[in-house]
Amino acid sequence: MRIHWTRKLALRRSFQAKLVLTFTVIMMVTLSLITWIWYSNTTNILKRNASEYVMDNIKNANHSLDFLMNEFISLSTLISMNQEFIAEPITPKPEQSDYERLLRRRKVESFLETIYSFNSSILAIQVVGEDGTVFSAGFSKMYYDVISDIWNKDVSGASGKALLLRINLAGGLEPESDESYTVVIGQAVLRGGKVVGTVYMYVRYSAISSLMSAQSIPGTELILLDENGGVLYGEDEHWSQLILGHPKLSEAMKAVQARGGSVQYQEDGKLVLIYRSDHTRWTTVGLIPIEILIKDSQELRNRMYGASAIVMIIIFLLIFALSQQTTKNIKRLSKAMKAVESGDLSPKELPRTKDEIGLLSIRFMHMMDTINSLIHDIKRNEKKKREADLKALQLQIHPHFLYNTLNTIRYLAKLQHAANIEQVTGSLIHLLRSAAGKNSGLVTLSEELQSVQSYMDIQNYKYVDDIVIHYDMQQGLEDYRVLPLLLQPLVENALLHGIEARKDIEGGVIRVSIRTEQDDCLVIAVMDNGPGMPAEMLDLFRQGKNQEDQRKMFGIGLHNVHERIQLTYGSAYGLDLDSRPGEYTRVTLRLPFDSSRPSA
Structure with a gap:
């Protein structure tokens, strides 16, 4: 059992196992992601296309209904506006005889029969006079008695506008047909601006249902509503349950009926489409189950997963074979490394x-x-x-011996009252100690300026007149640490190559400037008012091609400072020369400045 777990642990830790596992996971995730993206996009496309298709069908059905109902309303208007055959004959005249009334009836009904025969979708036509006389054409069983109590006042008060109503024929109102509903168009008959009767045109329900059913796809439910919310196509009870159980549907219906246009959204696994006709102001509601829309994409998704599984197995076998060969060579290399580790x-x-x-x-x-x-x-x-x-x-003994000897000379000069020898010896001791450096390898700028002043104190005894040197250091930099012996070689160079080259040494001036630039660069400049440098010598120094010639012309000091800065801080920093013949020579040092670096 121990061997079994040891091998299992080694397999988990091996490169081959990690390689196979990594590629397997990557391929599984990639194929699954591709399949999911494809399925998601396909489903969305199917939903969008189906919704557009059904919405187009709904619009086509509404346009066909608009055309059909326009035809029926035009026929109804033709009847209601006819004065000779409708309005004048149905107006009651008490002095008429029975024979005249019979002629009047025949005249009206003959005209109605002509209209009735014009379209086979008309079930019946009734004209009701002001005195309640009914004139009809079509099926003998009339419906005026049923609708007169609930609708006659509305039709009469509509000022000649056509109104529509769907009647359920299941309550003993069936005509001589097998239809369960009929759609009634009601319109007032006017004569001289006065209502003298009403026209009722009964349209076969199949004329509407055939248009709606022809535009629907299998599984889709369509409901047609009039402008008052009455059901013209569909089941009343089912529509009432939908409205009560879906507040969002009720709000969408109100919005569409108020402003027109169309709305679509998804709810309870169904795609809901709502469209209102601007002509009849009828509203069509389409309900499409999402399962029907994505059925094909689900089948394709399952096939895609099956194909992905087969591809995964093939890839797994290929990766396993490749990794086995790769790990074999890695093991040989690892064996060689192990031998080296042991010292071979x-x-x-x-x-x-x-x-x-x-x-x-x-x-x-x-x-x-x-x-x-x-x-x-x-x-x-x-x-x-x-x-x-x-x-x-x-050699450690030599500096101590030199310091002790110089201190002895300084003491003897003091006893002999030789102040100049005492000062020169003290300045030399200070310079030697500065050159020896400290353990940290860095000195403060104040200490650097003291070394420069010690050097100038010694040099002033060499010349008859004192050489003027000005110090200009930015406040706060006194304790900032830099490499030792940066300033003294620059001042020495200004003295030897600048001031000594003047005809009048008495007027020689050296200026030392120390300040920061852009908070990240420390700039130290040493300028003399000597005769300056020719342009070719300045170019030679900047090109830096022949260092041996440069050392001969400018001495070792400048090159030593430049190389030490670049070795310590990098090639972005160092020394630069600027000169104007007959006016000045300026040596500029650029060092990195870190305000957060601790001072002395």
Whole structure:
């Protein structure tokens, strides 16, 4: 059991297992993501296309209904506006005889029969006079008695406008047909601006239902409502349940009926489409189950998952075979590295494939050669270092002996009242100690200026007249630390190559300026009023091509300062020369400035 778990743990930790697992997970995630994106996009496209298709069908059905109802309303208007055959004959005349009334009836009904025969979708036509006389054409069973109590006043008060009503024929009102509903168009008959009767045109329900059913797709439910919310196509009870159970549908209906146009949204697994006709002001509601829309995409999704599983198995086998070969070469390389780890630096038999493993083997062999070479160099350098340390120990006594000797000379000069020798000796001691440096390797700018002043105190005894030197340091930089002996070589260069070259040394002036630029750069400038430098010499220094010639012309000091700055801070910093013949020479140092760095 222990061996079993050990092998299992090694498998989990092996490169091959990680490679196979990584590629398998990546492929599974990639294929699953591609399948999901494809399925999601396909489903959305199907929903959008189906909604557009159904909405177009609804609009087409409404346009057909508009045309159909326009035709029926036109026929109804033709009847209601006819004065000769309708309005005048139905107006009651008490002095008429029975024979005249019979002729009057025949005249009206003959005209109604003509209109009735014009369209087979007309079930019946009734004209009701002011005195209640009914004139009819079509089926013998009339419906005026049913609608007169609930609708006659509305029709009469509509000032000739056509009104529509759907009647349920299930309550003993069936005509000689098998239809369950009929749509009635009611319109007032006017004569001289006065209502003298009403016209009722009964339209077969199949004329409307055939248009609606022809535009629907399987599984889609369409409901047609008049402008008052009455159901013209569909089941009244089902529509009432929808309105009560879906407040969002009720709000959308009100919005569409108020402003027109169309609305669509998704709710309870159905796509809801609402459209209102601007002509009849009828509203059509379409309900499409989402399952019907995405049925095909679900089948394609399942097939896609099956194909992805097969591809995954094939890829897994290929990755396993590839990783096995790769790990075999890696193990050989690892064995060679283990031998080196134990101290065996002799050449090894490594994989010589043309892939990255082979390239890694070549690099490893080159690395072994480099290590062997470095080991020999280290041994040689260690030997030199031991010799140098021994020599340094021997020379440590010399600076102390020199300091003690100079202090003795300074003391004797003081006893002899030789102030000049005492001052020169003190300044020399200060310069030597500055050159020896401190343990930290850095000095403050104030200490640098003291070293410059000590150097100038010594040089002033060389010249008859004092050389004027001005110091201009930005406030707050006194304790900022820099490399030692940066300023003294610059001042020495200004004195030797600038002031001494003047015809009048008495007028020689050296200016030292220290300040910061842009909060990240410390700029130190030393300028003299000497004769300046020719342009070719200035170019030679800036090009830096022949350092040996530069040392001969400018001395070792400037180059030493420049190289120390670049070795410490990088090539972005260092020394620069600027000169104008006959006027001045200026040496500028640029150092990095860190305001957060602690001062002395």
